[in-house]
Amino acid sequence: MTRLWVERNDDGSWDAFNDRGAHIKFGRAADGAVFTPGELSKIALAACAGLSSQFAVESALGEGKGARIVVDATYDNDNDRYLNFNEQVVVDALDAGLDQAAAEKLAERVRRHIDKGCTVKHTYEIETPVRMDIEIKH
Secondary structure, three states: OOOEEEEEOOOOOEEEEEOOOOEEEEOOOOOOOOEOHHHHHHHHHHHHHHHHHHHHHHHHHOOOOOEEEEEEEEEEOOOOEEEEEEEEEEEOOHHHOOOHHHHHHHHHHHHHHHHHHOHHHHHHOOOOOOOOOOOOOO
């Protein structure tokens, strides 16, 4: 299992790392140049859909082709949580010359791949308990 951790920077932003060397900056910076944790949760959903649908799209349209995935959410300010996510998957197949039946078949195949392989979607669709341990080093 990949280990993940975050560390706070002197400027108030945060850095997230994994043990494979990946890095992303996040926080609540005044200049807006970093992702917020809520945005990262939407990015995780979109990224998971993109990776899950990649095989179906490339099989139909060719290597290197992919989808553009936009995720929006309804936010409940009183409870500080998202009530739902709305995901729009757009596959540009204009150059492929698909007829209506082929386009519908590709859309269904993309949906099946996302429904089967998107761990983030599976997690968000059910209530997921979070266990938290706190250690104070002193």
